[in-house]
Amino acid sequence: MKAIQLVTVGKPGKFELRDLPEPKPGPAEVVVEVEACGLNHLDLWLEAGGLPIPIPLPRTPGCEIAGRVSEVGRDVSEWQSGDEVAVQSNIFCGECEYCLRGEESFCLRAEMLGITRDGGFAEKVLLPIRALMRLPKGVDFNTSAALTLAGSTAMHMLTARAQVRPGDWVLAIGGASGVGSAAIQIAKQLGARVISTGSTEAKRSLATNLGAEFVVDSTKPEWPAEVRKLNNKRGVDLVVEHVGGDVLPKCFECLARGGTIVTCGATAGRDVALNLWPIFVKEQRLIGSYGRNRVDFQATLDWAAAGKLKPVIDSIFPLDQVPAAFAKLRSRNVLGKILVKP
Ligand SMILES: [Zn+2]
Numbered sequence: 001m002k003a004i005q006l007v008t009v010g011k012p013g014k015f016e017l018r019d020l021p022e023p024k025p026g027p028a029e030v031v032v033e034v035e036a037c038g039l040n041h042l043d044l045w046l047e048a049g050g051l052p053i054p055i056p057l058p059r060t061p062g063c064e065i066a067g068r069v070s071e072v073g074r075d076v077s078e079w080q081s082g083d084e085v086a087v088q089s090n091i092f093c094g095e096c097e098y099c100l101r102g103e104e105s106f107c108l109r110a111e112m113l114g115i116t117r118d119g120g121f122a123e124k125v126l127l128p129i130r131a132l133m134r135l136p137k138g139v140d141f142n143t144s145a146a147l148t149l150a151g152s153t154a155m156h157m158l159t160a161r162a163q164v165r166p167g168d169w170v171l172a173i174g175g176a177s178g179v180g181s182a183a184i185q186i187a188k189q190l191g192a193r194v195i196s197t198g199s200t201e202a203k204r205s206l207a208t209n210l211g212a213e214f215v216v217d218s219t220k221p222e223w224p225a226e227v228r229k230l231n232n233k234r235g236v237d238l239v240v241e242h243v244g245g246d247v248l249p250k251c252f253e254c255l256a257r258g259g260t261i262v263t264c265g266a267t268a269g270r271d272v273a274l275n276l277w278p279i280f281v282k283e284q285r286l287i288g289s290y291g292r293n294r295v296d297f298q299a300t301l302d303w304a305a306a307g308k309l310k311p312v313i314d315s316i317f318p319l320d321q322v323p324a325a326f327a328k329l330r331s332r333n334v335l336g337k338i339l340v341k342p
Pocket residue numbers: 092093094095096097098099100106107108109110
């Protein structure tokens with residue numbers, strides 16, 4: 001089977017399209033034929049060697065997989081060849097104390113698909129059955145591959161980690177990104193008043209079309225003041241953040257008393273200088289969010305099936321064009337998701 005593998009890290013990294021042996025399922029595993037796989041910022045970190053864990057190369061990236069079961073292991077009874085599936089990228093162990101209480105995002109022995117084991121930029125991928133979720137009727141492969149990682153990350157942030165209430169003001173950073181585009185839609189459905197940010201006119205109008213009531217230009221240094229002006233300087237109750245770097249401290253300037261910043265990433269930098277004064281004087285909170293639980297994953301698929309959460313697809317690349325897909329995401333000139341179709 002064909003797979004595109006990262007053989008040397010860098011910006012850009014070196015990729016090779018390779019013929020690999022057909023994967024064979026172990027007793028509780030399946031082989032999935034990949035129909036579509038989303039590209040994520042996580043892949044750029046892998047490419048650049050920017051993850052804080054050692055990654056043996058070569059590695060097949062790709063963590064946002066939708067496809068069809070093509071072969072099942074000896075002990076697998078609940079899945080059969082032809083079943084259409086979405087794949088959870090944080091492959092939890094299912095046995096640790098956190099997994100046993102349904103908090104798979106805290107799993108002590110989780111594997112990261114496309115990072116610590118081979119992922120979906122390949123014709124086929126080997127998976128444990130606990131990573132699978134049945135695709136609901138009406139959710140096609142592209143929709144799943146464009147939503148299930150970024151969308152379920154946003155779902156976890158807005159429901160499990162920070163509970164949005166009707167009438168809350170929510171600021172979704174980067175409304176044209178995978179997480180941002182889903183966060184706008186989810187927050188709106190939960191009854192929040194949504195503000196977003198965008199660095200170009202095209203990104204801002206996408207955020208508006210997804211349901212943001214106001215969208216500010218993030219290239220203007222005074223954008224946090226623009227956010228505060230929108231509700232008489234009160235500030236927002238929740239910021240959905242995934243950029244880090246210089247952006248995270250600015251999010252505190254946007255925050256109301258008692259407000260929360262929930263962060264799931266740091267694409268612009270992990271080391272951030274924080275002024276603690278507003279955190280204690282205004283009783284604000286900064287909380288982390290990592291991946292998703294199975295319930296978040298199921299909710300994302302259910303919302304997609306119900307038409308409450310729509311994918312935003314920027315472009316689709318074939319397997320042999322994966323390096324160009326990485327280059328496009330790195331350029332940040334992207335509206336929504338980039339997909340790879342083997
Ligand atoms: Zn676990």
